[in-house]
Amino acid sequence: MRIPGPRHQEDGGLGAIAAAGGLHQYQLRLHDAYGPVVRFQLPGADTAVSVADPVLxxxxxxxxxxxxxxxxxxxxxxxxxxxxxxxxxxHTPWRRLLFSVLAGRPSHERHFARFTELARELADRWADQGRDGSQPVELQRELTALSLRMICGFAFGDADVGTAAGTDADTDVDRIAVAFEEVLTEHLGRLYQVPRDDPRSTERAEEALAYLRKTVDRVVAAHRSGDRTDRSDLIGALVDAGESPARIRDTVMMTLLAAHHTTGVAVSWTLYLLGRHPDAADRVAAELDDVLGERAAPDYGGLRRLTYLDMVLKESMRLFPPGPYGARETTEDLTLGPYELPAGTTVFYPFWAVHLNPRYWPEPERFDPERFTPREAAKRPRLAYIPFGIGPRSCEGAALATVEAQLVLAVLLKRLRFRPAPGHEAVPVERFVLWARDGIRMTVRPRE
Incomplete structure (x- = not known):
C-alpha cells in the first residue's frame, strides 16, 4: 500500500516547510491532512516517512x-x-558511559546542592525585581543561562568554567551561550538554505566554535594534570575511560548544547502555562507548602513527593516538547502497519504531533496535568508520550534534565508567583528546540 502524502516538490519541500512556519508546524498540518503515517520531502533526507501513532x-x-x-x-x-x-x-559503549554519569543517583546527589544554590540565587534576584515593580522577566534567556551554569558544573566538576577560561565565571557562561547560538544559527541556516544577510555570519560562527573548543580543552587539561581528586563529573568519567581528547571534547560540547537548551526551555514553558492557569499554580504552591514546610527547596529524595509538580512538568512537555522531533533510518525492510518500508528509509518521529494525537489525548491542546495520574497514564500506549525520544538513541540526559527541571520549578514556585506580561503571547517556533519566537515574558511577584 502506498503511503499518503503531498505531491513531489522541486525544492525538496523547503517551500512548504517555510510556508507552514517551520518543520514542527508542517508536521502537524501533514498529519492532520493525511493521517498517522505520512510520506513527505525533508531537506537532508529527500523523502521521509513520519509516524504520529504511538502503536505504530x-x-x-x-x-x-x-x-x-x-x-x-x-x-x-x-x-x-x-x-x-x-x-x-x-555508540553503544559511549552511551553506556554517559548513562553511568548522567542517569546515576550518586552523581545527581553530588551536584544537587550546587544546583539548589544556583536556583535560589535566581529566585532571590527575581523576588527583588518583583518588589520594586521592574519590567517583566524574560524566562527563556534567564533559564537557559541557569541551565547552562548547572550543566557546566556537572560536566566540569569542581573546575570553575570561568577560571578555566581565564575570565569571570558568569561572563564566561554567558559567552558560551552566545557562542552556541552563533554556531547553531549558522549551520541550521545552511540545512534549511536560509539566506544570509550578515556577511560575517560564517566568520563569527567559526570564531565561536574555536572559543567553545578552547574552553573545554582548558578544563580537560586540568583533569589530565593530576591535580584533581574528583572524577565523578562527566569529564572525569571520560578521562578515566580512556577516551581520546577529541572524543571527550565532542561529548562535552554536545552535552552542553543539548542540556542547556532543553531544560531551560522546558521550565520556561511550564511557568508560562502555570501563569495562564492559576488554579494549577495554586495547587502546585499548596503541594510545595505541604512537602517543604518552611524550607525554601527540596532535598534530592523530596522531589519524589512532588507528584503534582511532576504531572505539571509532563503536561507542559507534552504541549511544548523541547525537542520537537527525531529521526532514524531503516537498515532492512520494515513492516509498519499496512505499509512496507524498504531499507534506507528515513523514519521521522514528530514528537509534537504524537503528543497532540486526539485519539490518545482528548482535547489535545488543553492544559490538563490530570492526564498524568497513574490511572490515566495506564490507559495510553507506552509511546504516546516521548519528550526524550525512543529506543537506543533516546536522550541519555533525560533523568538529569528531569531532576534539574523539577528542582528549579520547586524553588521558584515556592517563592514566587508568575503571570503573563500584559499584551504578550508566547509563540513557539523551531530553533533546534521549541523556542518562543519573541521570548516568554512574565511578571514575577513574591508569594504572599
Whole structure:
C-alpha cells in the first residue's frame, strides 16, 4: 500500500516547510491532512516517512541508526565523528558511559546542592525585581543561562568554567551561550538554505566554535594534570575511560548544547502555562507548602513527593516538547502497519504531533496535568508520550534534565508567583528546540 502524502516538490519541500512556519508546524498540518503515517520531502533526507501513532511507533523502536545527512549540521561540533550518527558498535559503549554519569543517583546527589544554590540565587534576584515593580522577566534567556551554569558544573566538576577560561565565571557562561547560538544559527541556516544577510555570519560562527573548543580543552587539561581528586563529573568519567581528547571534547560540547537548551526551555514553558492557569499554580504552591514546610527547596529524595509538580512538568512537555522531533533510518525492510518500508528509509518521529494525537489525548491542546495520574497514564500506549525520544538513541540526559527541571520549578514556585506580561503571547517556533519566537515574558511577584 502506498503511503499518503503531498505531491513531489522541486525544492525538496523547503517551500512548504517555510510556508507552514517551520518543520514542527508542517508536521502537524501533514498529519492532520493525511493521517498517522505520512510520506513527505525533508531537506537532508529527500523523502521521509513520519509516524504520529504511538502503536505504530513500536515497530520502529529498535532502530539504532540516524540519517547522516539530516544531522550533518552538527558535524562542526565534533572532530572524532558526529556523536549523533555514530555506528552502533561505537555508540553503544559511549552511551553506556554517559548513562553511568548522567542517569546515576550518586552523581545527581553530588551536584544537587550546587544546583539548589544556583536556583535560589535566581529566585532571590527575581523576588527583588518583583518588589520594586521592574519590567517583566524574560524566562527563556534567564533559564537557559541557569541551565547552562548547572550543566557546566556537572560536566566540569569542581573546575570553575570561568577560571578555566581565564575570565569571570558568569561572563564566561554567558559567552558560551552566545557562542552556541552563533554556531547553531549558522549551520541550521545552511540545512534549511536560509539566506544570509550578515556577511560575517560564517566568520563569527567559526570564531565561536574555536572559543567553545578552547574552553573545554582548558578544563580537560586540568583533569589530565593530576591535580584533581574528583572524577565523578562527566569529564572525569571520560578521562578515566580512556577516551581520546577529541572524543571527550565532542561529548562535552554536545552535552552542553543539548542540556542547556532543553531544560531551560522546558521550565520556561511550564511557568508560562502555570501563569495562564492559576488554579494549577495554586495547587502546585499548596503541594510545595505541604512537602517543604518552611524550607525554601527540596532535598534530592523530596522531589519524589512532588507528584503534582511532576504531572505539571509532563503536561507542559507534552504541549511544548523541547525537542520537537527525531529521526532514524531503516537498515532492512520494515513492516509498519499496512505499509512496507524498504531499507534506507528515513523514519521521522514528530514528537509534537504524537503528543497532540486526539485519539490518545482528548482535547489535545488543553492544559490538563490530570492526564498524568497513574490511572490515566495506564490507559495510553507506552509511546504516546516521548519528550526524550525512543529506543537506543533516546536522550541519555533525560533523568538529569528531569531532576534539574523539577528542582528549579520547586524553588521558584515556592517563592514566587508568575503571570503573563500584559499584551504578550508566547509563540513557539523551531530553533533546534521549541523556542518562543519573541521570548516568554512574565511578571514575577513574591508569594504572599
Amino acid at each position: 511507533l513500536e515497530a520502529t523502536a529498535h532502530l539504532d541508526k540516524r540519517p547522516e545527512e539530516l544531522f550533518a549540521f552538527l558535524d562542526p561540533l565534533c572532530e572524532a565523528g558526529n556523536l549523533q550518527v555514530l555506528p552502533a558498535d561505537e
